[in-house]
Amino acid sequence: xxxxxxxxxxxxxxxxxxxxxxxxxxxxxxxxxxxxxxxxxxxxxxxxxxxxxxxxxxxxxxxxxxxxxxxxxxxxxxxxxxxxxxxxxxxxxxxxxxxxxxxxxxxxxxxxxxxxxxxxxx
Numbered sequence: 001x002x003x004x005x006x007x008x009x010x011x012x013x014x015x016x017x018x019x020x021x022x023x024x025x026x027x028x029x030x031x032x033x034x035x036x037x038x039x040x041x042x043x044x045x046x047x048x049x050x051x052x053x054x055x056x057x058x059x060x061x062x063x064x065x066x067x068x069x070x071x072x073x074x075x076x077x078x079x080x081x082x083x084x085x086x087x088x089x090x091x092x093x094x095x096x097x098x099x100x101x102x103x104x105x106x107x108x109x110x111x112x113x114x115x116x117x118x119x120x121x122x
Contacts, residue, residue: 036079037094058070059102059104067085091118
């Protein structure tokens with residue numbers, strides 16, 4: 001059974017940091033690019049970041065550049081999203097997703113996690 005299990009979400013003040021994790025199982029992790037996608041309250045899905053199969057290449061949405069860092073540990077089948085300098089508008093449910101290609105398009109993801117809530121509030 002394929003599983004992507006996100007963790008690390010929570011409540012943080014503006015300017016704070018969180019590190020999200022996504023643990024994968026049930027498929028060959030290092031055959032897949034991994035991505036994070038988020039959904040703010042009342043809004044659609046927004047692509048956040050993608051990392052290639054070996055972690056050598058990362059891509060970020062413009063508003064996340066310089067604040068978010070995506071990495072992966074293939075030995076642990078886990079991907080990490082370090083989020084710094086968090087803003088109110090970063091409040092969302094964050095989803096981990098896997099795809100056979102490096103893509104920012106949600107219809108190209110093969111597997112999705114259940115999501116973890118990140119709330120930025122003072």
